[in-house]
Amino acid sequence: MRRFAWSPARNTPMTGSARFVPWVPQTLLSQRESTSSMAGPLHIPVIRRGKVYRSLDVSPLVDPRDGSLVAEISIANTDLIERDARVFHSNQTNPYRLEIEECQAIAHGAADAFLEGELELYPDGPVHGPQEYRDHLCCTTGLTQAHVHTQSERLANAIRTVTESIQQQAGGAVRKQVASGLAVILPNNAPGVNGLWLPALGLGVPVAIKPGHSDPWTPLRILSAWRSAGLSDGLMSYYPSTHAGVNMLLNSWPRGLLFGDGATVQPYRSRPDVDVRGPGRSKLIFGSDTISNWSDHMDLMVSSVLYNGGRSCICASTIVVPSHGEAIAQALAERLVEVGPSDGETLAACVEPGLAKRLNQYVDEAVRNDGVTDCSSELRGSPRWVVHDGLEYLLPTVVLCRDTSQSIAQTELPFPLVSVVEVAPDQIVDWLEPGLVATVVSDDANFVAGLRQSGKISTMHQGPIPTTEIRWDSPPEGNLVDHLCSQTGS
Incomplete structure (x- = not known):
């Protein structure tokens, strides 16, 4: 049996690169x-x-x-x-x-x-x-x-x-x-x-x-x-x-x-x-030198949370700030409350039987704890777990964690769930759990260096770069060559 072939388009002017x-x-x-x-x-x-x-x-x-x-x-x-x-x-x-x-x-x-x-x-x-x-x-x-x-x-x-x-x-x-x-x-x-x-x-x-x-x-x-x-x-x-x-x-x-x-x-x-x-546990981290301008970075937060319906391990599941946590959580919840399954573009459905119910129960139990607030629930006016056109969805949820020891503060779930957590800059490295990606919005060289040298972040972006930015030449996307090869020389 012959394979499918690829050929330059017939009767296509060969100016510039050929179109296949x-x-x-x-x-x-x-x-x-x-x-x-x-x-x-x-x-x-x-x-x-x-x-x-x-x-x-x-x-x-x-x-x-x-x-x-x-x-x-x-x-x-x-x-x-x-x-x-x-x-x-x-x-x-x-x-x-x-x-x-x-x-x-x-x-x-x-x-x-x-x-x-x-x-x-x-x-x-x-x-x-x-x-x-x-x-x-x-x-x-x-x-x-x-x-x-x-x-x-x-x-x-x-x-x-x-x-x-x-x-x-x-x-x-x-x-x-x-x-x-x-x-x-x-x-x-x-x-x-x-x-x-x-x-x-x-x-x-x-x-x-x-x-x-x-x-x-x-x-x-x-x-x-x-x-x-x-x-x-x-x-x-x-x-x-x-x-x-x-x-x-x-x-x-x-x-x-x-x-x-x-x-x-x-x-x-x-x-x-x-x-x-x-797991991903990817994060947006703001330094003390940039937090006063947090409202300038709302689009960065939204895109990092919603990419691929919030299901990717490179989506931000935690936003770490030194202050203004409540204001940020409220503003982000107001942006995300507009997102639902009816637009047919942003949210992904939960197709595994029983998954939506289990995840919803986990979040409900987590937000009952002291120091944890679901900032989206009152704004939504509807349950988090909904059915649309025969498919189950979990609506975007923003959680404010005043208690940094709560597990939901650094939990990654396969829907747009993000926790906003206030942590003092000199305590962040000790508090962080290992994660795939972190975007650090700060120009403080010592602060950035401490995070980079912590060994807890596989890929670190500095500046207003979405956590979902793909770079195939650096971990976590790009270290497979090192895994497959032993090398010598330079």
Whole structure:
């Protein structure tokens, strides 16, 4: 079976850079069936180094609105994962290593294919176009079309610039050794997180992807895009699995990349072969020198809280200030109270059964404690937990924490929940829990240096930069090259 090809648009003037558009031979189109025209649910298989495997053990993926079956997902058991890893890694040489120039050409084609291509859902599978991808992703994750559009653009840019990212991360060093494989354990919260494992493909490192249950679509489309652009099937494996399968992948592959909440990642934190990402606990931190101008930064706060429906680990879940906490919390609550599911763009639905109820109960219990106030409840005039068009939502909630010891002060939840906390500048470092991102709005060199040297912030922005600003060349987004390579020289 021929693969989908990419070709310069016919009859397009070749002035400037060529514009690439998806092109599929008409004979091939007539032989292949689009997922939109197929009767019944899709089947999503295991992929073993480019070879499709259909398991007898399947997991249903349903439309949360009515419970109808969207797809059946083959589940890879631990014996299969272990056997594949043993056979694959018995070969000590990696035949898939890429030179930077070769990778760059493939990456540019893959980026265009990801955004616009009529791609195979899996090798020799049905056609899955860009709109079908977006529709399926919205259906099973609760994200809006606006969320998916933004995340897709970011992913395509990450694919297109992966070689530049690798070179920046390597800092000009010569790669002496590259890992022979990477197991990637993905979450459900945001498709954009898939951009973080792309340097592995750019280095020619084989990957074994365990997708999040509600988003099997994004990693599949990324693999199909790279395949259509010429990357070897031997680099790509895809193992939907259980928690036991996650453990087997991380134990049987040379390196691991693990996303998850505190309970998920804790058993692996001490393992040097596993790069742990999560939980986020990302923060906006104001210094004493800038807090008097806090109202100038309301847009910064709103965008950092609401990005991707508040579900990303890089969304601000805590705003730390030396003073003016009550005024800031009230003003932010007034801005966020305007946000609801009816606009169809900002909030993401909770699709996991029972999740919205559990999260709502947690917040209700937290705000009953002394020193904790829900600043949004009176402004809303409605419950936090609502149903709209058959989907459950949690409305944005701003909490003022006068008691800094309350757990909700540094809690990350998958909806727009943000706590405003007053902490004296000389006590912030001791009070902080480790987090992925912090934006520090301050020009106080000593204050900024103390936070940077604390070891509690993976990525720190200085100045009015949203916590959601993506930089693929610095942690947490960009340290995968260090994880995969040992380097020498400069």
